[in-house]
Amino acid sequence: MALYVPYLLWEIAKANLQIAYVVLHPDLPIDPEMVEFDAAVWSELPVATLANSITLTPGTLTVDVTRQHFTVHALTTGSREGLLAGGLERAVRFVFYGRAAARIASPTERNAAGPNDEEQATEDDEQTMEGDRT
Secondary structure (H helix, E strand, O other): OOOHHHHHHHHHHHHHHHHHHHHHOOOOOOOOEEEEEEOOOOOHHHHHHHHHHHHHOOOEEEEEEEOOEEEEEEOOHHHHHHHHHOHHHHHHHHHHHOHHHHOOOOHHHHHHHOHHHHHHHHHHHHHHHHHHHO
């Protein structure tokens, strides 16, 4: 957790600068959109940590979480791309599941793999995490 807090603060600072630019720009370049994705986290505390981290980051708001399925409002294209790049998700997995979990693909990478590949990858990831804990 000691590594996660500085990382989260850095992400919040970067997002603050991006949102300040958007707010101060004369054309107000926003592109609000609801984004849905399945996160590769498997228990309540990591899911809550990820949901709260997304909400704390300016430009994103966690609207709903059902198990691993997240619905997030993203204010700009940049915040949406950053969310789907999976940096926060990867950091949460590192804190709660260890180094091996940090190597699991991001939401964007999982979506590029296709739905059947994603289901198999999620099962493989869960088995890997179980093996790391024993």
